[in-house]
Amino acid sequence: MSESRPSPARGTLAELAPYLAEMRPHLLLLATGLALNLVAVASSIGLIALSGWFLSASAFAGLSVATATVFNYMLPSAGVRLFATTRTLGRYGERVATHEGTLRLLSRLRRKVYLAIEPLSPAALQRIGSSELSTRLTADVDALDALYVRVLVPSLVAALAIVGCAVLVGVFAPMIGVFVAVALSISALLGPWLAWRRGSRHADRWQRLDTSLRARLLERLETFAELSLYGRWGAERDELLSRQRERDDEQLTLARRWGDSQLLSQLLLGLSVTGALALAAWWSIHHGLNASLVALIGLGVLAAFEALMMLPQAWQELGKVNRAARRLNQLSESVPTIRFPDHDLAEPSDQRLSLRGVELAYDGHPVLRGVDLELAVGEHLALIGPSGGGKTTLFNLLTRFIDPDAGSLRIGGVPLASLSEASLRKRFAVALQEVQIFSATYRDNLRLGARDIDDRSLIEMLEALGLGGWLRDQPEGLDSWPDEGGSSLSGGQLRRFGLARALLSKAPIVLLDEPTEGLDRVTQAQVMAHVHACCRNRSLIAITHRLQDLDAFDRCVIVDQGRIIEAGAPRALALDPDSRLSALYRELRL
CATH class of the missing domain: 1.20.1560.10 (ABC transporter type 1, transmembrane domain)
Known part of the structure; x- marks a missing residue:
């Protein structure tokens, strides 16, 4: 039939x-x-x-x-x-x-x-x-x-x-x-x-x-x-x-x-x-x-x-x-793959992050393989490694843009999946490589994660990140409106604008993806110094390819082919002739 x-x-x-x-x-x-x-x-x-x-x-x-x-x-x-x-x-x-x-x-x-x-x-x-x-x-x-x-x-x-x-x-x-x-x-x-x-x-x-x-x-x-x-x-x-x-x-x-x-x-x-x-x-x-x-x-x-x-x-x-x-x-009719509870099922004891046995595959291709990672409260951690190694995927997991195939992610001893979306979002400030500029004033764009912050703090943040001259060139200052998608900003300006938005947030954990990409060396040093100053009492994870900046971090983690192959204090790893980081320094003659 x-x-x-x-x-x-x-x-x-x-x-x-x-x-x-x-x-x-x-x-x-x-x-x-x-x-x-x-x-x-x-x-x-x-x-x-x-x-x-x-x-x-x-x-x-x-x-x-x-x-x-x-x-x-x-x-x-x-x-x-x-x-x-x-x-x-x-x-x-x-x-x-x-x-x-x-x-x-x-x-x-x-x-x-x-x-x-x-x-x-x-x-x-x-x-x-x-x-x-x-x-x-x-x-x-x-x-x-x-x-x-x-x-x-x-x-x-x-x-x-x-x-x-x-x-x-x-x-x-x-x-x-x-x-x-x-x-x-x-x-x-x-x-x-x-x-x-x-x-x-x-x-x-x-x-x-x-x-x-x-x-x-x-x-x-x-x-x-x-x-x-x-x-x-x-x-x-x-x-x-x-x-x-x-x-x-x-x-x-x-x-x-x-x-x-x-x-x-x-x-x-x-x-x-x-x-x-x-x-x-x-x-x-x-x-x-x-x-x-x-x-x-x-x-x-x-x-x-x-x-x-x-x-x-x-x-x-x-x-x-x-x-x-x-x-x-x-x-x-699409069914959400990520589901959040309406309220926190448990209250985290602190902001300590813990990843255990995390695995993830895209279309059958492994991206992360048994990743174990800890981030103490207030610790500054650098993620380094070749492109495609799984560093950005870790950010997507922490923000629950995706969920792992296996393993656990916890904050303060509580699974991330136990937190409501509002609770999770207020714990993380994120600056990705692709910065989204919305159809609103620059003030409203900067205050996206901190609605009660005043203009003085906004201007000080932009000055510290080298955007003071750019702001003074705007016809109406913070009240100016960007072009479509922020096309009037250069790549470096756009990156720093997104960084300013993340740092202005009061979130206890800051995630930065290549925050100084496309900047000259002087500006890179200025920006990273301000990042560490702003995150003095906050946890920080930064993806970077700049080995010169590693000394300011408490710990660096090298990720390659979905695995953590090395982790430790940057200075100690650099002095160890058998470490992967030391080999990278020698290759770059640093």
Whole structure:
């Protein structure tokens, strides 16, 4: 027996169900928008149908003096003015209500997505990729605003317009009412079905191409300087343009498919109006239908198509909305690999760190192998070793960005996994190689981990790290705003800015990853002297490749291929001719 698959409709409904549920708090506002849209469409149908009847009835009444004198011109003219007014007011009110409801709904959806992302560890988010994550948070969430405005409202209004128009015509001629119901229903289903059937595959491909182009463009813009220096920007630009043309070709194909469905809808419109007029004329001849009502029926059917013309686009939008919902559902249904308790399960006795038998592998490749490490309260420890040896991984373990496959990590005798996230975060200040600058003033960026610190302390910290001149060059000092991602800062300035943010924190344990990378020797010495001064009563672990700075540390640990191969006081190891550190000194002739 072949495996059964869910129908597309059932799959679509399942994907959209979480977002349909988010409409519940704003149901009154959204229902008001739908009702006002119905008022506008009904008024439009009434206006055109009544105008057609009024003109034809006036023409017939004018054929003789007797009928002209008794014909009531005032009542239908008042109806025309009423429908014109309610159509305008309904359309305006519908715009206000639906857009207000949509904006509120989008606000809830963004919050829902952020709440789903927040528990995920940085390692899990890195697997998704920053550009892909950005697309889901922006383009995919924005696509969901079409669910109500461009999908639900047009579909419901079209269905009610078909019923209303068929009932209106059926009052005068039941058979014509049945014909109108059938003709409008076929038009409402066939055009959108064609748009869905022929455009779905191209829409999927366009989505993939657009996401890929966004990701590649973002990556290439971030490395623009390097690509230009090595003469690669021209080739990369041509590649980007080629991908853009491929995406645009797919978008053009989509537009053509939509145009085909619109053409079919127009053809069905003509056939429906022609059929309704022919039946009305036949009914007038054989069943005595008032001749002026023939125009009312024909124009009423014509006006009803205003509500149907948006259906092909609505169904095409439904495909985009469904794909966006599917991608966001994958994100929101991700299970956090790192879980924190709501409160501390035990209180650490002090800030002493202890790692025992720690092992970790990435995709089956060992990164750490049986690591044992102690950090006493107030101890300053240097981690050295070749790149890829596992030093940064130790930082990720201590901050619980990842958890080990085996072994234990404790602080004050308590497992790190026993601490709540807030409790763990306040114990560590971290400055990584990649410094994140947020869209806020420099003051707010510096006070990220110390909200109550004053401006004087901020300025003193920047001066001590050699950023005083840079600060004085800022037009508004600490109130200045950085460029996107801190692009106006050089690499060394950015590194020291992140270092200042970590040192300003009151956390008892400081983790620094290459704090002086990219600085000249004088500035390096100045920065490291200030680091040790700031951490006089705090524990410090610093990853460094500068052997000249080791004497200021209490202990150095050499990590290579995931193992600790040597540990001890830097001076003692340097004097031991058989030590690995002594060999490194000899290689560098220090």
